[in-house]
Amino acid sequence: MIKVVTLLFKKPGLSKDEFRDYYENHHRQLGEKYLAPHALRYVRRYPILAGDGADDPEFDVMMEVWFENYHAMESAMGEMTTETAQAELSEDEEKLFDRDRTQSFIVDECESDLDEAEAQRDHEEL
Numbered sequence: 001m002i003k004v005v006t007l008l009f010k011k012p013g014l015s016k017d018e019f020r021d022y023y024e025n026h027h028r029q030l031g032e033k034y035l036a037p038h039a040l041r042y043v044r045r046y047p048i049l050a051g052d053g054a055d056d057p058e059f060d061v062m063m064e065v066w067f068e069n070y071h072a073m074e075s076a077m078g079e080m081t082t083e084t085a086q087a088e089l090s091e092d093e094e095k096l097f098d099r100d101r102t103q104s105f106i107v108d109e110c111e112s113d114l115d116e117a118e119a120q121r122d123h124e125e126l
Contacts, residue, residue: 002067004073006065007061009102034079034080035076
């Protein structure tokens with residue numbers, strides 16, 4: 001499973017509420033339009049302020065997109081980099097993001113089956 005993780009920062013002058021509202025009610029739909037034929041999941045995660053002396057995250061949203069394999073990811077990126085898609089996406093991103101601060105990572109995701117781990121632990125305790 002391949003996942004793209006992107007840390008996004010709001011454009012200066014937008015409140016956190018304005019940023020989230022615009023992303024979820026407008027920009028998200030553009031992401032879905034171009035990702036739906038290729039991706040398995042498209043998730044936005046908004047940080048909750050940590051408080052208690054912990055460092056608050058510097059980003060405003062973490063976007064995660066899952067792909068079955070590298071080929072599916074390349075297909076999505078190919079579609080999103082066409083002249084038409086770039087014009088549409090760039091225009092909308094300019095309203096929302098501080099694009100110079102965007103950070104993206106491609107990761108190979110490994111997930112634990114916690115139900116299985118718990119069953120194994122319970123079996124060992126017998």
